[in-house]
Amino acid sequence: MGPPLDRRATLRRFAAPAAVACALFLAGYLRTAPGTSHPSPWGYRTWAFGALAYSDILALHEDRGAQRHPLPYLQDKLEYPVLMGLGMWWPSVLAPERSGYFALTYLALALCGLGALWFLASLPAASPWTWAASPALLVYGGLNWDLFGILPLALGIWLWAKGRERAAVAVLGLAVWTKFFPLLVLGVLLLVSLRKSVRHALELSGIFLLVSLVLNLPFALFATDNWLWFFRYNRIREIEPSLYLLAGADPRAFVPIANQISAAVTLGAAALLAVLELRTRRLDALRAACGLVCIFFAANKVYSPQYWLWVIALIALASLPAWLATAASAVALADFVVSFSFLHLQSDRVWPQVSWFAHAVFWPMVSLRYATLLACAACSLLHALPAKSAEG
Numbered sequence: 001m002g003p004p005l006d007r008r009a010t011l012r013r014f015a016a017p018a019a020v021a022c023a024l025f026l027a028g029y030l031r032t033a034p035g036t037s038h039p040s041p042w043g044y045r046t047w048a049f050g051a052l053a054y055s056d057i058l059a060l061h062e063d064r065g066a067q068r069h070p071l072p073y074l075q076d077k078l079e080y081p082v083l084m085g086l087g088m089w090w091p092s093v094l095a096p097e098r099s100g101y102f103a104l105t106y107l108a109l110a111l112c113g114l115g116a117l118w119f120l121a122s123l124p125a126a127s128p129w130t131w132a133a134s135p136a137l138l139v140y141g142g143l144n145w146d147l148f149g150i151l152p153l154a155l156g157i158w159l160w161a162k163g164r165e166r167a168a169v170a171v172l173g174l175a176v177w178t179k180f181f182p183l184l185v186l187g188v189l190l191l192v193s194l195r196k197s198v199r200h201a202l203e204l205s206g207i208f209l210l211v212s213l214v215l216n217l218p219f220a221l222f223a224t225d226n227w228l229w230f231f232r233y234n235r236i237r238e239i240e241p242s243l244y245l246l247a248g249a250d251p252r253a254f255v256p257i258a259n260q261i262s263a264a265v266t267l268g269a270a271a272l273l274a275v276l277e278l279r280t281r282r283l284d285a286l287r288a289a290c291g292l293v294c295i296f297f298a299a300n301k302v303y304s305p306q307y308w309l310w311v312i313a314l315i316a317l318a319s320l321p322a323w324l325a326t327a328a329s330a331v332a333l334a335d336f337v338v339s340f341s342f343l344h345l346q347s348d349r350v351w352p353q354v355s356w357f358a359h360a361v362f363w364p365m366v367s368l369r370y371a372t373l374l375a376c377a378a379c380s381l382l383h384a385l386p387a388k389s390a391e392g
Contacts, residue, residue: 001161001286004122014121017132021117024137025110032058032106032142036099049344052337056144057105058098066092066101073219073226079233080145082215083178087148106142112151113141119154120316123161125286127325130316134329136308139336144306149178150313153185157286157317160189169204173211180230181310184296185289187270191277192285235259239301241339241366258301265299266292269381276385284384290314291380298373305339308332311376320379331372338365 005013032053038044041062048054060066069092070076072085080088091104121128131137141147156172159165172189175182186208193201219227239251244258269292277283293314297307312332315325342362345354 001157002124003163004119004158004161005124010118010122013128014118017121017128018114018117021114021132021137022110024132024135025106025113025141028138028141029103029106029110031138033099033102036102046347049340049347052139052340052344054340054343055102055142057142058102060088061092061098061101064088066098067096069093069096073223077226077229079230081177081180081230082219082227083174084145084148087145087178102142105145109141109145109147112147113137115151116147116154116313119158122158123317125319127316127319127322130320130322130325130329131313134312134325135333136312136329139333140306140309144304146179146306146309149175149182150309152178153182154313154317157185160285165189165193165200165204166207169207170211173208173215176208177212177215179310181293181296184266184270184292185314188273188283188285188289188292191274192283194278195281237302240303241362242301242303243298243370244301246363246366246370255301262296262299262301266296269295273381273384280385282386284318284386286314287318287320287380288384290318290320291377291384294373294377294380298370298377303369305336308335311373315376318380320376320383324376324379328372328376331368335365335369338362 004010031051032055034051035044035048035053035055035058038047041059044062045054045059048058064070064076066089069089072078072089073082076085078085078088087108091101091108095101095104117128117132120126120131152171152175156168156175159168159171168189169186172182172186176186190201190204190208193204216227236255239245239249239255239258244254244261245251249258273283273288273292277288294311297303297311308328311328312325315328338361342354342357345357
């Protein structure tokens with residue numbers, strides 16, 4: 001990573017992409033906000049699947065009893081890390097009613113997306129247009145709360161590029177405890193930090209552990225069972241449409257084996273990167289991190305639709321080829337349309353159409369999703385070492 005650009009140069013790279021990103025976020029809000037008028041959670045879901053305008057923010061507003069302001073973990077059991085839980089909660093304090101809650105949450109998420117774009121524009125090797133012009137912002141920006149985690153990811157990498165590695169690790173710790181799998185990105189950066197010294201890497205690891213304790217210890221002590229639910233839920237969660245179901249696995253019985261395969265594949269890829277870095281000391285951290293996260297997404301038993309935001313952000317940070325970035329954005333959009341069209345047919349209980357759509361459209365789309373993820377992983381990892389080092 002080269003050092004970030006100054007503010008004036010960053011602004012020149014930021015202005016035009018920001019205008020496009022704002023247009024996408026505005027269009028995303030206008031297409032999703034009508035769901036605030038539906039009186040019941042299930043009525044909302046039926047409408048949203050058919051309108052291709054679904055948002056967890058609205059669906060979970062009623063499910064979580066947002067108008068009663070339940071405190072995350074202390075009063076409510078959540079399947080998310082602690083900062084994601086707080087991110088879901090604080091808008092309900094300021095705007096408990098459904099339309100206000102969604103508007104405030106969406107505004108905060110859009111600002112996070114623009115903040116991430118600023119840091120992308122500041123990194124000379126990154127590709128801000130890959131992020132700003134992606135239709136993923138349109139369809140996934142307000143689907144879930146993931147942009148709350150993408151902002152500290154981008155900020156942490158920007159701080160690392162500035163040489164402020166201690167601050168970078170602290171900020172990346174915030175990303176980890178918003179969505180957890182940014183731990184893979186942090187792990188790659190800690191691996192690269194060994195170039196200075198083992199002591200330096202241990203110091204940075206200590207900062208991450210300290211941040212983790214500060215964020216988690218109050219909930220772990222005073223709401224242990226609710227705090228542990230994130231870990232328990234992800235261990236027992238059923239397999240969703242993925243490579244495992246494509247291979248014919250049982251979505252319940254195969255869960256323990258799928259967990260083991262996912263861990264083995266991810267750790268194996270991480271070990272390979274560690275060997276390459278320790279032998280060459282020339283690993284491209286951002287491309288290695290992009291490849292590792294894409295491998296994790298491919299091997300995991302669950303792929304939530306909004307994960308495409310992370311893929312596009314990492315592609316932009318790693319500056320992968322424009323053709324691959326364009327293909328990933330197109331597949332992300334198609335995946336949204338096909339997945340929620342399938343849910344619409346299921347909610348309408350039109351079983352002959354459900355069967356045809358699953359065979360002819362949905363599962364081929366799932367196959368294309370994973371082919372794209374693996375292509376992103378392969379491209380990232382093949383270019384994670386400079387050509388001179390790779391030949392040597």
